[in-house]
Amino acid sequence: MMDQKQFDKIRAVFERSGVALTLVDMSLPEQPLVLANPAFLGLTGYTEGQVLGLNCRFLQCDDDNTATRAEIRAALAAGREAQVILRNHRADGSPFDNLLFLHPVGGRPGAPEYFLGSQFELGHCKAGVGAVIGHTDQLSRELSRIGAVSEHMEMGSRRQLAEMAAALVRAWESRR
Numbered sequence: 001m002m003d004q005k006q007f008d009k010i011r012a013v014f015e016r017s018g019v020a021l022t023l024v025d026m027s028l029p030e031q032p033l034v035l036a037n038p039a040f041l042g043l044t045g046y047t048e049g050q051v052l053g054l055n056c057r058f059l060q061c062d063d064d065n066t067a068t069r070a071e072i073r074a075a076l077a078a079g080r081e082a083q084v085i086l087r088n089h090r091a092d093g094s095p096f097d098n099l100l101f102l103h104p105v106g107g108r109p110g111a112p113e114y115f116l117g118s119q120f121e122l123g124h125c126k127a128g129v130g131a132v133i134g135h136t137d138q139l140s141r142e143l144s145r146i147g148a149v150s151e152h153m154e155m156g157s158r159r160q161l162a163e164m165a166a167a168l169v170r171a172w173e174s175r176r
């Protein structure tokens, strides 16, 4: 079990980060949000009090994300990282396409105690491949700060995350 000190460290990293970050408790049946940082609240337009305790699917409203949701459930059940694109809605109802990064945190391999989610809004001006690589670089740094990956994350796996995200963005752009 993660101790309070480690949890507080994650909270401190979240507070300072420029990328949207959320933490979900995987030990609870509804997989609720236990942390949502200022960048996430800025992106979605919700307050912390409105989102903590909810499963993050509330952002989908009644969008049909059937295949993507199945992909997410499989990754969560296996305790492995994933990157997917989901249609979401802000508090004011406006839609956006969310490139979501999921990473296991704490617990045992295959059975993480938490999952970290990072949200990147596709489609707003300057949010092309360059911006998503900036996002994955910062996300990789935050993951190593909280110890979710070995202290000095292999350059290889950092690059792999950037390449995966860039490929998803290109595929998304070509569908528009």
Ligand code: FNR
Pocket: 022, 023, 024, 031, 055, 056, 057, 058, 059, 060, 069, 070, 072, 073, 076, 086, 087, 088, 098, 100, 102, 115, 116, 117, 118, 119
């Ligand atoms: C999520 N989920 C999620 N979904 C979404 O639409 N927008 C989001 O930003 C997030 N963020 C997020 C972060 C973390 C850490 C986790 C673990 C999950 C996915 C959502 O909560 C849920 O897992 C998926 O919708 C699949 O499950 P259902 O809805 O098919 O039961």
